[in-house]
Amino acid sequence: MMEVVLAHKSINVFRTQVIGRAAHSSLPHKGAGAIFAAARIIDHLYQLGVDARHQAGVEGEGFEPPWTTVQVGRMDGGTAVNILPAVCEFLWEYRALPSEDPDRIINALQAYIETEVRPALQEFAPEASIRTDTIARVPPLLAQPDHAVEPWVRQFPGVGTAPAGQVSFATEGGSFQRAGIATVVCGPGSIDVAHQPNEYVEPEQLAKSYAMLEGIVHWLSAEA
Numbered sequence: 001m002m003e004v005v006l007a008h009k010s011i012n013v014f015r016t017q018v019i020g021r022a023a024h025s026s027l028p029h030k031g032a033g034a035i036f037a038a039a040r041i042i043d044h045l046y047q048l049g050v051d052a053r054h055q056a057g058v059e060g061e062g063f064e065p066p067w068t069t070v071q072v073g074r075m076d077g078g079t080a081v082n083i084l085p086a087v088c089e090f091l092w093e094y095r096a097l098p099s100e101d102p103d104r105i106i107n108a109l110q111a112y113i114e115t116e117v118r119p120a121l122q123e124f125a126p127e128a129s130i131r132t133d134t135i136a137r138v139p140p141l142l143a144q145p146d147h148a149v150e151p152w153v154r155q156f157p158g159v160g161t162a163p164a165g166q167v168s169f170a171t172e173g174g175s176f177q178r179a180g181i182a183t184v185v186c187g188p189g190s191i192d193v194a195h196q197p198n199e200y201v202e203p204e205q206l207a208k209s210y211a212m213l214e215g216i217v218h219w220l221s222a223e224a
Helices: 034-055 104-121 149-154 173-178 203-223
Strands: 005-008 011-019 069-077 087-095 129-138 165-167
Touching: 005 173, 011 034, 011 104, 034 069, 034 087, 034 104, 104 129
Parallel strands: 005 165
Antiparallel strands: 011 087, 011 129, 069 087
C-alpha cells in the first residue's frame, strides 16, 4: 500500500516425503503406512506452532500476528482405503520473527522424526524412510530505525505517510540487507488479496508506485 516497511519475518518452506511399504490393510504388520507417519509429523508441526505462539514476547510487537507461524499447505498420499499407503508427501512452511533463530523449528522437527517417527515407521519395513527437502529460505529484514534509507524514500511522491511498520510476509529485502545494503520495503498493493483468484492491485496504487520510481530516477539523474 506504498507505506514504508522496516522489518519482515523470514520464510522457510520445505517438502517432507515419507516412504513406507504398501500392504493390504488387514495385514498392517507386513507394511508401513506413510500417511500415519506423516500425520504424526504434521501434528508435531502443529504443536511447534502452538508453542511459538505461547512463547512469543515483546519482540513480536508490531507484527500481525506477533508470533512465529507454522503452516502445512498441501498433502498427497495413498491409493485406496484398504491399502497401507507407500508414499505420503506434504508441503509446509514457517515464518519466523526476525529475532528468532530461523533453524529452530526445522531442527526441532528433525529431532522428533529421528527419535519418534522413523523407528515406528521402520518396525516392519526397515527400508522405510523420511526425507525433508528445502524449497525456499528467505532471510528476515531486521529493523534498523537509525539508518538513512527511510527519510530518503519518504522524500519521493507516492510514498505513504503512516509510521514505518513491520509485516509477516517476505521480500528480497532481507537478502539485500545481508549483502550490506541498508534496506526498507515500499510498494503497491495489499497482502490481503495476494494468492487469490481475484488478486489485484488498484490503479491508484500503481500510479503512486510509478510516481515514486520516477522520483528516484530523477534523483539519480541529478546525482549523476
